[in-house]
Amino acid sequence: xxxxxxxxxxxxxLALRQGSDATIAVMFFVLCVVLFPxxxxxxxxxxxxxxxxxxWVAALLASLLSLERLFQNDYEDGSLELLSLTTLxxxxxxxxxxxxxxLVTGVPLIVAAPLxxxxxxMSAEGFGILVLTLSVGTPILSLIGSIGAALTLGxxxxxxxxxxxxxxxxxxxxxxxxxxxxAALNGxxxxxxxxxxGGILAGALPLAPWASAAxxxxxxx
Amino acid sequence: MPVFAGSELTCLRGDRxxxxxxxxxxxxxxxxxxxxxxxxxxxSLLRLMAGLLKPLRGHLSWDDVPVPEDPDGHRARIHYVGHxxxxxxxxxxxxxxxxxxxxxxxxxxxxxxxRALERLGVPHIATVPGRxxxxxxxxxxxxxxxxxxxxALWLLDEPTVALDRxxxxxxxxxxxxxxxxxxxxxxxxxxxIAMPGARELHLDDFTPVPHDHGEDEDAPHEDDMExxxxx
Numbered sequence: 001x002x003x004x005x006x007x008x009x010x011x012x013x014l015a016l017r018q019g020s021d022a023t024i025a026v027m028f029f030v031l032c033v034v035l036f037p038x039x040x041x042x043x044x045x046x047x048x049x050x051x052x053x054x055x056w057v058a059a060l061l062a063s064l065l066s067l068e069r070l071f072q073n074d075y076e077d078g079s080l081e082l083l084s085l086t087t088l089x090x091x092x093x094x095x096x097x098x099x100x101x102x103l104v105t106g107v108p109l110i111v112a113a114p115l116x117x118x119x120x121x122m123s124a125e126g127f128g129i130l131v132l133t134l135s136v137g138t139p140i141l142s143l144i145g146s147i148g149a150a151l152t153l154g155x156x157x158x159x160x161x162x163x164x165x166x167x168x169x170x171x172x173x174x175x176x177x178x179x180x181x182x183a184a185l186n187g188x189x190x191x192x193x194x195x196x197x198g199g200i201l202a203g204a205l206p207l208a209p210w211a212s213a214a215x216x217x218x219x220x221x
Numbered sequence: 222m223p224v225f226a227g228s229e230l231t232c233l234r235g236d237r238x239x240x241x242x243x244x245x246x247x248x249x250x251x252x253x254x255x256x257x258x259x260x261x262x263x264x265s266l267l268r269l270m271a272g273l274l275k276p277l278r279g280h281l282s283w284d285d286v287p288v289p290e291d292p293d294g295h296r297a298r299i300h301y302v303g304h305x306x307x308x309x310x311x312x313x314x315x316x317x318x319x320x321x322x323x324x325x326x327x328x329x330x331x332x333x334x335x336r337a338l339e340r341l342g343v344p345h346i347a348t349v350p351g352r353x354x355x356x357x358x359x360x361x362x363x364x365x366x367x368x369x370x371x372x373a374l375w376l377l378d379e380p381t382v383a384l385d386r387x388x389x390x391x392x393x394x395x396x397x398x399x400x401x402x403x404x405x406x407x408x409x410x411x412x413x414i415a416m417p418g419a420r421e422l423h424l425d426d427f428t429p430v431p432h433d434h435g436e437d438e439d440a441p442h443e444d445d446m447e448x449x450x451x452x
């Protein structure tokens with residue numbers, strides 16, 4: 001457990017000292033959402049109607065942006081090889097790196113989301129549920145993304161391939177994430193959507209590290 | 222006394238048979254030097270010993286227990302030093318080293334890291350970020366890893382690359398101490414490393430077809446080729 005936390009700590013330290021990943025993801029998120037009022041026009045009712053979907057799609061794309069480098073640096077400098085030779089199971093390595101990735105790129109999105117909701121004229125009762133769905137949803141994005149990142153390791157133009165592999169898998173998360181907010185805004189209960197999101201998270205938590213670890217073992221061979 | 226042995230090992234890289242019918246045996250205090258031209262499988266054999274590669278045929282055993290039956294135990298008793306230095310540019314040398322010492326199970330990673338750097342003659346780089354280190358300093362930092370956490374078997378792939386003469390002499394001493402303490406070493410090298418009583422393994426003896434110099438490939442190069450195949 002100490003070793004798991006040390007790996008998380010190292011990745012956080014690397015991300016903070018390199019500094020770019022977290023800010024790029026959140027800047028991209030903000031810019032992406034800000035583009036919509038320019039595109040569809042500043043009509044408050046239309047913006048309020050599409051707010052949940054726009055914020056969620058932007059969050060998907062933003063989290064995809066930094067996924068390519070989840071294992072890339074460690075793979076290229078030989079660290080991944082050495083990590084696979086420690087007694088820490090590969091699944092734990094994946095989980096630690098995914099957790100660090102989520103803390104660096106996912107959490108800033110959750111913090112920025114209410115601000116963007118104001119910008120898109122979302123009514124205030126949606127804010128709580130927006131933050132809640134993103135809190136459950138963004139870890140799923142990082143977890144599913146880790147599979148793609150592990151599979152495309154060492155491939156040329158891996159980033160593009162990664163998007164093609166992962167975006168279809170993000171669809172259920174998008175449906176239930178945006179659906180929960182819409183339900184809350186229309187006076188319905190968001191509970192079923194949230195439960196389904198929670199179910200996806202509960203499934204992804206053991207399965208994604210397992211699949212990624214298998215792909216990484218292939219990559220270091 | 223534990224003995225690390227391999228028998229009838231056959232290694233396939235891509236669609237090329239690298240070596241076949243290879244046997245080796247390393248007892249405590251032994252050193253095994255892997256010799257042979259580029260592409261004869263020195264790196265592949267070391268990766269096989271580390272468990273990074275699976276042999277096509279044959280098996281590895283530690284103390285007569287097959288290695289695949291106890292993969293965690295095997296990982297805990299080896300140190301592998303490959304071609305890549307695994308140095309993070311934004312972490313200081315001591316931070317880099319302490320991280321690996323923690324994962325290697327050292328009780329006092331920070332102290333071990335500083336002592337290991339001292340032993341390799343580079344205590345002054347402890348606070349220097351990885352990106353400012355020279356190739357030789359990075360190599361010393363990577364070699365310091367084997368001292369920062371204890372392990373019985375050292376697998377060293379061309380450890381002297383980029384090292385100056387003084388560092389090689391220092392490293393010879395370190396290997397001698399490790400062997401005197403009952404440690405084992407397997408090392409591939411093109412440079413002479415003084416290791417009294419070391420056994421030599423000529424890998425070209427196990428190459429299945431006469432070696433074709435037209436297809437001279439080094440192990441990392443093969444990795445690149447595989448990466449391209451994967452696309």
